[in-house]
Amino acid sequence: MWRGALRAREQAEVALAPLGLRARHYGLMAILTDTGPASQRRIATQAGIDASRVVTLVDEMERLQFVRRLKDPSDRRAYLVDLTPAGKKLFAEARTATAAGERTLLAGLTAAERKQFVRLLGVVAGEGLG
Template sequence: MPRARAIPAADRLTSSPLGDDLSFLLARANAMSVAEVNAALAEHGLKVRAFAVLAIVADDVRPSQRELADFLRLDPSQIVVLVDDLERRGLVERLPDPDDRRAKVVVATPAGERLAADARAAARAADDRTYAALTPAAREHLTGLLRRIAIDDVG
């Protein structure tokens, strides 16, 4: 008697209740995206978290470490480690905050601005690979929805 073919694990797992769970799908999509972007950023000596810090400060918004921690949803101690590493590499510096003499703002150096631009291009190419199954309109729609959840509704 011929043996029945086994259902591939990916199909069995996809049909589980998690296959329709929004939080799981967001987490899985994020994990896939982060892995792809980390691979692309490796040639620049960065990972997603360090890139996020560098990209923000290279845009000349002059955030404090506390603001970075709040926006990126990281523990302040993690931001200290990231900024320390970027500073050691000559990519950022801490400067006095003109609005609060007790605080420091983080700014990119010229080398940090150049690396941020190169890394941003690599990250965009990785995103293009990750989201290739989406039409440009679907990708724009998804971006808008995620922005509403992750940024616009933050109070």
């Protein structure tokens, strides 16, 4: 499983490199697309990483203007991190790019097997647990 994941990540990195992105940037955009504007704390929980790393990650994406920090009106300590329009556009491109890599990765499977595999993987990965 580890080996498969390494292959998958490598595919993703290769696919995203032309866009100037790393897998983690894709992950951030995926979370924001999923949940909408979110606090950094929530992003950390969702991604399963430390809050201090979210700082750096959001910094990077903010500097590139794909993401922005809005003040949370209901909690002056917190930000709401949000995709900018440019970020949404970029994420769409990134999805296209990674989809191609995914096809390569799953090339050995029939269409039915792919569907099955993705489904089972969802269960094993504990989908929806954050």
